[in-house]
Amino acid sequence: MLYSEILADFIVGLKFEDIPSSVVQRAKELMLDSLGTALAASNEECVxxxxxxxxxxxxxxxxxxxxxxxxxxxxMLNGIAAHALDFDDTHTEAILHASAILTPLCLSYGFSVSKDAKKIIKAFIIGWEVAARVGIASKGSFHKRGFHTTAIAGIFGSVSASCVMLDLNKEQIINALGLAGSFASGVNEFLSNGSNSKVLHIANAIKNGIFVANCAKNGMSGPLSIFEGRDNIFRCFGIEQDCDKAKLCEALGEIWQVMQVSIKPYPSCHFAHGLIDCAIALRNDGLKADEIKSIHCFVDEVPISFICDPLEAKYTPNSAYAAKFSMPFLMALGFFDGKITLTSYENLKRDEVLEFAKKITYEKRKSSGFPKYFPGHIEAILQDRRVIKKDVFINKGNFDNPLSFEELKAKFLDNALRSVELKRAQNIINQIQDLENLQTFSF
Incomplete structure (x- = not known):
């Protein structure tokens, strides 16, 4: 069988009642987190x-x-907001931000075409299953080619979720997956100037996912071999010889991808989180900035293009968005403040932060945990020539080092209260917790 046939069989055959309760609960948590990040960004300029x-x-x-x-x-607009602050969740192995696509797709669009909340939750879970598996199979090669994995893998998740909500049959789903490949797009050149194109990748995936599913439902056909043919997506967008296509269906229905998603404790590029944890660990040791001569970081290849290069520009980010992709600036914030919040970017000209950031350098080194984890490995050279090493193998918020529900709820409220009153924020929490029993989502 072709991979699209295997995935289509899984999509049409999965019943809500067959989904483990822990998976449903995690799906709700991811939706809640995405709602919070969207609310926090609702008045951002790009929104x-x-x-x-x-x-x-x-x-x-x-x-x-x-x-x-x-x-x-x-x-589409809610998706832009969900991703605008880079505070949304990440499937680290897939290098994928699918909840920013799937949460508004399911809650804003889904309830407009269906009153069956169980179907909508299933759509969210299915969307994550397919998108994550495409990202995992790419083995990071989409990024190496300059594409944004969320834009490439995300369209397959959006299409799959839309197929569930629009009740497509197996043949239609196979066609929809084939058509999705022609709507995969999104390059990482936004890193050159911190521009808005990255958030439009989210909106594009939402819009095109709905469009493609409707095309397939109405008889449009797509290539059956979108994952293995001569011009398959891994050849076109990735480095095919580095990919592992078997990951598309490995342990399907046994290992649930929503359970492998990490929730961010810091509003920044996720690649930097382990390194931020290392900087905070130096602070917690009681070290002062003037005691540290230099910090050398060991970083995997893919994150370098996001958070390290060009290093001179990273030392002095010229916008809040650029700061979220600056390893030295983020580490300096973590060292001085012991945390990074949405207000951390209000002043990019703090002398002590900029001075400390320039002490930080890096070299490329493969780590055993990446990309399942976004680790941090550093060596701090002190003025007295002592060397202090810090190793964070599993970044905080990763599914193997997760935020508690209380921490997640606190993050949601901190985000939500930037745009809505407490009563409305609490109502959102209550609705998400009882989502499978609703007929509509009332904001």
Whole structure:
């Protein structure tokens, strides 16, 4: 069987009742986290600018705002907000931010086409299953080629979730997966100037996922061999000889991908989190900035292009968005403040932070945990010539070192209260916790 046939069999055959309760609960947690990150970003400039584009009428609520627009536009705009602050979750092995796509797709668009919340939860879980497996199979090679994995793998997750919500049959799903390959796009050049293209990858995947599923439902055909043919997605967007396509269906229905997702404790590029943890560990040792002569970091190949290069520019980020992709700046923030929050980026000209950041260098080194984990490995050289090593093998928030539900709830409230009152925030928590019994999601 072709991989698209195997995945389609799984999608049509999975019943909500067959999904373990722990998987359903984790799906709810990921949705809640994404809602919070979207609410925190609801008044960001890129969100407000995008709202001007979506000049439509409808009855679907924009999260964190009073306006209502059509369901597809609302899902796209809410997706932009969910990813705008780089505070949304990550499947570390797949290097994928799928909840920013799937949460608004399912909650904003899903309830406009279905009143069956169990189907909508299943769609979210299926979307993660397919998107993550595409990302895992790529073995990081999408990024090595300059593509954003969330944009490439994400369209397959969006299409799969849309197929569930629109009740496609097996043949239609196979066609939809084939068509999805023609809508995969999104390059990492946003790193050159901290531009908005990255958040549009999210909106693009949402819009195209809905469009492709509807095309397949109405008889449009796609290539059956999208994962293994001559011009398959791994050849076109990745480095095919480095990929492991067997991962597309390995332990399908046994290892659930939502259980492998990490929730961010820091609003920054996830690749830097282990290194931030190392910097905070130096602070917790009681070290002062003037006691440290230099810090040398050991970083895997893929993160380097995101958080290390070009190093001179990373020392002095010129925007909050650029700062979130600067390893030295983020480590300096962690060292001085013991944490990184959304308010950490309000002043990018702190002399002590900029001075400390310039003490930080790196070299490329493969770590055993990457990309399942985003580890941190550093050597700090003190003025008295002592060398202090810090190794964080499993970054905080990873599924093997998770945030507790109370920590997750605190993160959600801290984010949500930036745009809504406590009563509404608590109502969102209550609805998500009881989601399978709802017929609509009332913001």
């Amino acid at each position: 407000n600018n995008a709202l001007k584009v979506f000049n439509t009428k409808g009855d679907t609520q924009i999260w964190g705002k009073e306006e209502k627009i059509d369901a597809i536009s609302a899902a």
